[in-house]
Amino acid sequence: MYYFGSNGDAVTGLRHYGNNKLEYYGTDHVQYRNRYASQGKQLYYFGSNGDAVTGLRHYGNNKLEYYGTDHVQYRNRYASQGNQLYYFGSNGDAVTGLRHYDHNKLEYYGADHVQYRNRYYQEGNKFYYFGGNGDAITGLRHYGNNKLEYYGTDHVQYRNSYANVGNTRYYFGSNGDAVSTNRPQTEADIIGSMRVAQKAQQIVTVVQDGESTATLKLWQKQGDTWRNILISSSRIGNGGIGNSHEGSSTTPKGAYHLSFAFGKGATAQTAGMSYRQIKPTSYWIEDQNDRQYNTWQDRSWANNKNEHLIDYTKAAPHNQYELAVVMDNQGQNNGSGFFIHVKNQWPTEGCVSISLSDMRTLVSHLGTKAYVVDVQNQAQLKNY
Structure with missing residues (x-):
């Protein structure tokens, strides 16, 4: 077909003609039919009657493309037909499956290339839900008759696992629904809902129960739950637990990483935590004018503002450092030399002390992700 x-x-x-009609003639003057033609970056398709198509075009093995009212093929953009939305990729084909875009956004297109909205999608063992705007949701989703489900930052639905939202802890069962129960919150639930629980494998809680006494508990993470494996009566600072400073004899309130263990023996059993043996040259630097303040140092001499560690490895009641663990409060400006160590008959100067046998049990369970939380009452645990 030619046109003169x-x-x-x-x-x-x-060649534009009629009411927004368009046709194309090659360099041989023959009209294009059932084929593509490009002009610069714009691509057209001319049908069996020679006219450039508009709207959706199905072709090949379930392929789909779209041409606007100007007859130009859509690329890297959306198109809608009625209530159905499509996305056309860089090759002009409508996408199928999951599509990641922008900052951690996700959408899904079915085998018919239509975007999912207000519906689920399953891929293997992963479940997603796409909301009214087509984006996969994250966080809590309320639906049905008081039902609740949760989607992580990867948009995958939680199943058989816990999720912490603010100060509230949920458990989602094998069908993805939050488990409903009337049982009161247990102490293990409180531990699991703490912010520090998200990075810890062991948590030591020290809850004040007297003027200079407290109850120490060791909690071990097992899967998604926390199990108590030690309860010990402890002594704390003369000033109890609170806001501390150098010389205040107050156990510092807050959460601290337990960085390493130390003691009199050459070795000690731990669950991965490092251990140091005290030597005659070992000091804990507590002189605020010393550039190595609040650290362990091996020196030939240090002034009397610093703690000569070996002096506390003698016979009871001067055996506090027969075994100890460091509460790492570097940069807290709340004092120095805070440890969990062996108990004698006196309050501490800000440390936490328990019996030697309990100290050995405690250290044997501590790894590299161990933390201590010192509080004045159990309700304050939720702050950490």
């Missing part, structure tokens, strides 16, 4: 213009010459290229 007003000067009698056969046309080449694009």
Whole structure:
């Protein structure tokens, strides 16, 4: 098919005619039919009657493309037909499956290339839910008759696992629904809901129960639950637990990483935590004018503002450092030399002390992700 213009010459290229109709003639002047033509970055498709198509075009093995009212093929953009939304990729084809875009956004297109909205999608063992705008949701989703489910930052639905939202802890069962129960919150639930629980494998809680006494508990993470494996009566600072400073004899309130263990023996059993043996040259630097303040140092001499560690490895009641663990409060400006160590008959100067046998049990369970939380009452645990 040829078309001859007003000067009698056969046309080449694009020819607009009628009511927004378009056709194309090659360099041989033959009209394009059932084929593509490009002009610069714009691509067209001409149907069996020679007209450029508009709207959706199905072709090949379940492939789909879209041409606008200007007949140009859509690329890297959306198109809607009625209530159905499509996305056309860089090759002009409508996408199927999961599509990641922008900052951690996710959408899904079915085998018919239509975007999922207000519906689920399953891929293997992973479940997603796509909301009214087509984006996969994250966080809590309320639905049905008081039902609740949760989706992580990867948009995957939680199943058989816990999720902490603010100060509230949920458990989601094998069908993805939050488990409903009337049982009161247990102490293990409180431990699991703490912020520090998200990075810890062991948590030592020290809850004040007297003027200079407290109850120490060791909690071990097992799967998604926390199990109590030690309860010990402890002594704390003369000033109890609170806001401390150098010389205040107050056990510092807060959460601290337990960085390493130390003691009199050459070795000690731990669950991965490092251990140091005290030597005659070992000091804990508590002189605030010393540039190595609040650290362990091996020196030939240190002034009397510093703690000579070996002096506390003698016979009871001067055996506090027969075994100890460091509460790492570096940069807290709340004092120095805070440890969990062996108990004698006196309050401490800010440390936490328990019996030697309990100290050995405690250290044997501590790894590299162990933390201590010192509080004045159990309710304060939720602050950490």
